[in-house]
Amino acid sequence: MDAAGLAISVVALWQSCVQVFEVINFGRHYGMDYEILSIKLEVERVRLLSWGHAAGLNDVTNADTRLGQIEIHGAVIRLLGCIQHVFEDSEQLQNTYGLRLSVTAPEEGGFEARDEQPSQSRMILGGVFKRAYENLRRAALERQRNTPVIRKSKWAVHDRSKFMALVAEVRGFNDSLESLFPDVKLRMMEAMRRDIDEAVQVRDLQLLQEATAGEEGLEDISERASVRLEALGATVSARTELLSDSSRSTPTDSGEKEADGNERDAERETVKDGEEEVPRGDKPAENKGEPTDAGEQEQDELSKKLRDIELYVQKKSTGALTLSRIGPFGSLAHCSAHVYWDGDESGDDRSNFWVDKDKGFVPMLHACFDLYKKKKYMHKPHRDRYESLDSEDYVLLDPESHIKFENTNPGTVTVEGYGLECWEFESQKPREHTILVNSSRLPDLSASRLLRRIDELQTDPGKFGWNPDQEELDLKQVVGTLGITYYNPAYEKDRNRWVGDLYSVLNRTDIFADFTKESSIGLQWTAPASKHSIGIWNFLRQVIVAWELTTRLKYLGGGGYMGFTPRILASLIVSDLWLKHVKIVLRDAIVHKVNLKKPETAMEKAKAEGFKNMADEAFKRKEYQRASDLYTEALRIDLTNAVYRCNRAAAQLALENWMNAEEDAYIATQLDPTYAKAWSRLGMARLKQGYGKRAEKAYGKALQVAGKDATAAMQQGLADAKAKIAETINAIKTETDQAKRHTLRSDFVDEDFEMLGKEPEFHSLIHGQQVEGLLLFAEKIKWPYMNEVRDYAEDVYSELRGGGTVDVHLHDWLFGLVLPGKWFAFKIMSALILCTPGLKDTVGVAYYYDCGLSVSRRSYWRCRTILGRVLGCLPGVQGLCGWIGPCPPVEFDPPLEDPQKPRHIRLLARRITPFDHKADINDHDRIYVWEDRNQATDIQPNEEINPYIADMKDSSQWIVPEPPVHDVSTCQLKSIKLRKLPLDVKFAGSGMSDLDVEEIEYRASLEFTMDDNPSRPVTYKLLTNPVFVTPPPCRPGPKGPHEVHMRELPRYQKNIWSVGQLKDHVNWDESDAESQDVMIINATGKGAEVLARAWCSERGRNAVIRRAGGPCFVCAVRAASKRGLGLGTLIWVG
Structure with missing residues (x-):
């Protein structure tokens, strides 16, 4: 169809x-x-x-x-x-x-x-x-x-x-x-x-x-x-x-x-013989005929009473937390989780500082750490009260890249972060994604045009929307018409249509890079074009196209076009960073005579002079091609001779080979900067190509060098160059066709960025900020090699500018070119290792994004790995930029020859399904099932209404449940053991290469001692990788902590376990599932939280963690229940 x-x-x-x-x-x-x-x-x-x-x-x-x-x-x-x-x-x-x-x-x-x-x-x-x-x-x-x-x-x-x-x-x-x-x-x-x-x-x-x-x-x-x-x-x-x-x-x-x-x-009339008509209401009425006014009044009164009870119960919950998870929907993997406070009348509080603080969002401590979080590119309606989602919001780059992901308590996530975890889990399932890709031939772009456009975007891009026609012409210079012919002039002028077209361009894989699949952005522009790199010029085109799209998304919105993908989002990020952080400077190319061939003997020199003399005679006879060939023979012997170069330039001018003449004349000026005739011929070659501004500079230099020996030809050349400039400016001003005028202007400005005789230099505008941020990161995580890092990092950019080389990952860091989330976390640790001379050669850069690091007497782990999540609650451990540390050192099983040697470590732990499975019927049912939080206080079947109302309004029936009592016992983490797992069969049976070593995975386990039996340690194997959620504090209810009715009380009194009982825990009796909805772990004792987290990993349980300052006991239990996030486990710390 x-x-x-x-x-x-x-x-x-x-x-x-x-x-x-x-x-x-x-x-x-x-x-x-x-x-x-x-x-x-x-x-x-x-x-x-x-x-x-x-x-x-x-x-x-x-x-x-x-x-x-x-x-x-x-x-x-x-x-x-x-x-x-x-x-x-x-x-x-x-x-x-x-x-x-x-x-x-x-x-x-x-x-x-x-x-x-x-x-x-x-x-x-x-x-x-x-x-x-x-x-x-x-x-x-x-x-x-x-x-x-x-x-x-x-x-x-x-x-x-x-x-x-x-x-x-x-x-x-x-x-x-x-x-x-x-x-x-x-x-x-x-x-x-x-x-x-x-x-x-x-x-x-x-x-x-x-x-x-x-x-x-x-x-x-x-x-x-x-x-x-x-x-x-x-x-x-x-x-x-x-x-x-x-x-x-x-x-x-x-x-x-x-x-x-x-x-x-x-x-x-619809009532069949022998049947009673059931009047409107929740209960059958005795009157089987027409409803009476009294009956209606009684029914309304009953409804009012039930409504009053509902409002009474709601008032009890004022300030309580309500948590929910939404999604996925059918073919959409998108999931989200939300939390709000009952009875909150503050309206839109998304940007409220205090709300953000309550929810535990992590503020960035330094400007360079802002790169860890992604920004928003698509336009949102001004003062939009509701967070309506657009195409960008349906693209998951990486959960860590979201500002609302991790919680201030290391190793845990916010409620919103849990939604992102669910989203990523769903996105791993196979789904069909169809996108449009436009592979039409793009316009050929000179280096000068690309450099000119980049300079415009960095210095004066103009206000978008003020000159739509010029904006479209600028865009067409880069992408052309994309092979599309529009028969509707109105649609052709519609600026919004470019959004979908640019999606289809940036999604192509032949000339543009997919930065989400690369560990280094620098490899795409510092290396020559190859199958592994798109090269600098394609890279700059991608930066420009992404800027064009970013600008339209900012002012026009997504327009509802399909095709916004993670690779497009990555392109927008890279373009934004490049234009802010990198400056291209064109400097004169230096000709090093030392490396040029010279005549080694007097005989060779004489031979070269002989070719030169024959060439001069041929030139006089107007045999310009022969003259050029003879000058070439002379240059084969002596490449350092400026006269040979300048004379061959004259022959090329006579042959009207303007570009070759310009190259020879330019090299002659570099071999002998005082050679006025070479400067003059350089000016002529440029003027013949229509480059008035560049010709003016060359003729001006010729007159300066010649001084009183300046010739009339030089004077006339300078005058012709100025006349050419004036002619070009006048042509631009008088041209009535807008497209032609735009082309004339572009060609005129492009002259300033001509690459002949120039070398591009790439300067980092934020290298100082990046070094400062790296040192702050090292201090916060208590890096044991701090002095080495400080000595090396402060001078590394100067050495790079002086001609030195650095690893491409350190290069990325100094230029601030890194994607947010896991890419940033990988990059900052790689930069830290590469700035540590004692580690960069022995450890090097990790092979996987989620590798941990073991160094002398301590270890560091990624925040979403199992050890990062479990050990995050240890005293003195920091969570920063996706890393958890410093953590205790690790022990290997079997022991290694050199256990103290620094090394990367890759852990294996099965990921837990973040929510209960429910079959997708006809591909449209939601996996999440909404539950009534007040189900326990609703009127029950066959319950009389009046006793129910009296019971619900009896204040003595409403109490504040007691949280778990403080546990005076203590437990201590004794060791972190890593058991080496067998290599995949494809690596077995051969010698271990460096690559094979990177493929080794380890199973972690933690050993604890309890104060009630210190001689009998307890070991927990970290078999799974659960998610721990820290909910925000609730707001006080009528009596401070929130009350519950006696009907609901059992769920807060049963299924409470101390950490000493956890090893013997088995699944509860399903017949009492309502009161056993949430398993509550009393982790109030010293060192108990890390053991509780380890137990969750061994038993495969996600959990809500309530720490000091968190929600009341009622709200915490509800957060973990099926009517909240559905995690089923609450770790009550205090």
Whole structure:
């Protein structure tokens, strides 16, 4: 199926999904609570409707082009199909969602021929979302004109709590649709906000505000409605207004009562013989006939009481932590984890310093450490309250590169960091990713043009958007038209289209580098072009193209184009760093006469002079080619002779070989800087090529050197050069064609960057900052070779500028060219080793990013390796730039010949699945299942309402659970043992090379002694690599620490283990899974936390760690529970 056909199928299914909501019927007599329920569902319908409009589904000719992509089309079809299935599965509507038939279904195949407008009962927000409903009306009328109407069964709400599950289900599908198109979501939300801001129907706004209040993801709609109501002067809620209207009603309202009665009569027709009609409510009523006003009032009173209980329970949780994990969704690996405080009214606090501190985000201690974290490149709407995701947010470069990843407690991550761990775990699973790559031939670019453009970007790039035509011409000089012809002039002028085109260029693999697959950026530009390196000129082109994309993303946003990949993000980072950190300086190339061939004897010198004399005679006869050949023969004997070079330049000028003449004349000036004739001929060669500015410099030098011996030809040459400059400037000013004027200007400016006779030098603008940061890093981790590093590092850049060489990884560090995350961590330790003379030759650079380092009497480990995570809580250990240390020394099993020798160490530990597995049904179900945190305090089946209410409001039933008591026992880490694992079979049976040594893996184990039995050590094998999460502190509740009801208390009193009991721990009894939801480890004793972490590694358990200053006991347990992050283990430190 072609792209148009794919879009049409999506449009048809979307229209069907919008219509299918009408199978739910809400009568006016149902009461206020049911009206609020109807609004909640209708909001989801409006979201779906608005999403379709923003995606262009209301006009198939304007449908989003991404719907033509197979993987996107399939995801949208599956999600829409799920929405449709929810409303068409009769059994599920009754049993799962608490609905009952409201209108008699027609016989099979029955049709109604009458025309009817869309149901007014299903347009209950028409006073707010007028645009959306108007499109719905038009679509319905068009459909009714062309097709007969099938009268479908209507369903009515019977069980409110079950019906909320239907609303949540539909909301989840809507969320998934919006996550596929972040830009469409932005347009959709803006349209809904605009409708709300223009609405004047007070009651519709009141209903909308009350139905969306407190609903996650709908806060913006609720707040907008509140603001609009205030602007209209409305201060009464919809519920209060409805009750007021009811009290004012009199029996004279016969028309309304009659209408309601007819509706009830129609509903009673659906009751089969022998069945009872179940009135609206959670309990059957004794009145089996028409609902009475008293019954409705009683039902409303009951609803009010339950709502009061709900608010009472919520108040108890004010300031408590709520944690959740979202994702993955279908084919998207993206996951995230979030934490917020119940009842927090501060609004958007993403940039709040105190919130960031509470969440444990690690601040960067030095400017060079900022390179460890990635920055944001895509444009975000100004003051956007909601962190709507764009294409960049769906690209995971490396978890460590995110500023919110690690926690201030070494070896642990933040709640947000746990989401990144889940994301990376999911991204390892095989998934299809289709991207567009444009491999069309790019324009040939001279070195001078590349250098000129780089200089412009570094010195004066201009304000983007002020001159769109010139900006496009600048871009086309680098990438051309990409082989694309646009027949729509308006689209050709659309600046946003370049975003997708530049994606397709930077994704190509033939001329551009994928920096995510390289350990060194420097290898790509310091080495000549080869299969391992793209070379300096392709590198500079990639820097320029990435800058062009970065600028458009910054000002225009991603535009919803597909193809933003990790390699593109890496290109943006490298381009940004290069333009900030590196300066290219062109200096005159020096001709070293010492290395040039000279005549060794007088006979050779005479022979060279003979060739020169014959060449002079040939020149006089105007035999210019013969003259050039004879001068060449003379140069074969004597390359140091400036006259031979200058004369051959004259012959090349006569042959109109301007470039060869320029080269010979330039070399002659370098061999003899006082040779005026050589300078003059250099000026002539440049002038003949149209280079007025460069010719002016050469003629000026000729006149300076010649002094009073200057010739008229030199004077005239200088005048001609100035005239050429003036002519060129005038041509640029008078040219009316913008493209031609741009070309003339570029050629004119390029002269200043001509490479002939020049050598490029690359200067680091931040080498001092990088050395300072390296020394700070060494001090913080207590590097044992501090004096060696200081002596070497302070002078290393000077030696490099003096012609010395350094390892490419140290070169990268001095120039500040490194990707964030694991690449930075690898680079800073490599630089530290290379600046330690005693280690750089014996240890060298690690072969893998996650290698640890063992040096004299201490060790250092990467923060995401098992020893980094377990040993991070030891006294004196620091966590900095992805490294944990200094840690105790290691012991090898079997012992090595030289155990004190510094070496890299690679650990083996199985990674733990970060969340419970759940099969993906039809590729659309979420793995995470939302749980009700208040489930234990909800009314239970068959429980009487009045005793329940009394029990919940009894303050004596609410208590603050006691945390684990302080453990006075102590444990001590005795040793870290590393057992060498067998090499892979492909390395076995042959001599051990240096490469084979790097492939050796070790299994770590920790040995502890306990004070209750010091003679019997306890060993834990670090078999797995768990994730430890440190949650932020909660905020005080009404009584400080948060209270729980006695019903919930058992989960805080059972399954608490001391560290001394852990070795004998076995899995709990599944029959008591609710109270055993979280295993609590009492690690309050001295040295107990590291043992608890080691136990988690041996038993394969992720854990939440609560340290001093963290959340209260209740919030900590909830954070580890299935209703929080679902880790199942809490390490209570204090």
